[in-house]
Amino acid sequence: MIEVLSWIGQALILIGTFFYFLSTLGLIRMPDVYNRMQTSTKSATLGSLGVIIGVGLWAVGKGYSVAWISMTVIIAAFILLTNPISAHVLIKAAYEKGIPLWHGSVVDKYREFLEREKKGERNEETGAKSGTEADAGTGSGSRTGTQEGSQTGIETGEVRT
Amino acid sequence: MTPMYVYLLLIGIAVVLSMYRVFRGPTAVDRLVAVDIMTTLTVGMMVLYALYYGRMIYLSVALVYAVLAFAGVIAFARYLEGGI
Numbered sequence: 441m442i443e444v445l446s447w448i449g450q451a452l453i454l455i456g457t458f459f460y461f462l463s464t465l466g467l468i469r470m471p472d473v474y475n476r477m478q479t480s481t482k483s484a485t486l487g488s489l490g491v492i493i494g495v496g497l498w499a500v501g502k503g504y505s506v507a508w509i510s511m512t513v514i515i516a517a518f519i520l521l522t523n524p525i526s527a528h529v530l531i532k533a534a535y536e537k538g539i540p541l542w543h544g545s546v547v548d549k550y551r552e553f554l555e556r557e558k559k560g561e562r563n564e565e566t567g568a569k570s571g572t573e574a575d576a577g578t579g580s581g582s583r584t585g586t587q588e589g590s591q592t593g594i595e596t597g598e599v600r601t
Numbered sequence: 602m603t604p605m606y607v608y609l610l611l612i613g614i615a616v617v618l619s620m621y622r623v624f625r626g627p628t629a630v631d632r633l634v635a636v637d638i639m640t641t642l643t644v645g646m647m648v649l650y651a652l653y654y655g656r657m658i659y660l661s662v663a664l665v666y667a668v669l670a671f672a673g674v675i676a677f678a679r680y681l682e683g684g685i
Contacts, residue, residue, distance in 0.1 A: 464618040533682040534630040
């Protein structure tokens with residue numbers, strides 16, 4: 441009866457090593473830092489979950505103590521929590537360093553967010569200035585603000601959906 | 602214990618394949634991503650070795666290695682970003 445746990449654990453370890461292999465394959469295959477991180481980190485996290493919990497189940501199936509399962513679950517939860525954080529910090533460092541995207545990449549949400557943040561600050565400043573200059577004519581002030589916004593949007597080439 | 606060698610061999614092949622990116626990567630962040638993946642693979646390998654030797658205390662070694670690898674990657678990323 442308890443050998444079923446051993447078989448389940450070995451199946452989980454096989455699935456985990458397969459995902460490890462997929463992660464390193466993506467690390468070799470992909471053309472860019474960002475694509476490499478995106479293919480390798482997620483599958484390596486899933487593969488390590490499979491391998492570590494599979495080892496715990498296999499140990500219990502071999503007749504060792506039940507504390508193996510709790511210890512392996514602790515290690516798996518720690519890796520599940522910290523691996524995305526390290527990948528995020530790495531990729532933010534790459535973006536701050538100015539490593540360009542691959543030429544086939546079409547979406548850059550972080551640059552759009554930075555531009556929108558900058559433009560939002562400028563709109564708030566102009567809106568406050570027009571409000572202090574002419575308290576009654578708020579319509580003209582807001583209209584000039586939107587015109588400025590559309591001009592900056594055109595010259596930066598932002599796609600607004 | 603024969604399937605254990607097969608699993609260790611599979612993870613070892615994955616480590617060697619990720620070593621390619623460490624030597625070949627164009628930028629420093631490429632090499633650091635590859636090293637991050639190698640540490641994750643090494644934690645899995647350490648857990649397998651703990652079962653191979655049948656000692657539960659070796660799982661603590663894997664846990665401490667995971668903590669230190671996380672701190673090291675964070676420190677290197679802050680250094681590349683220009684924070685330190």
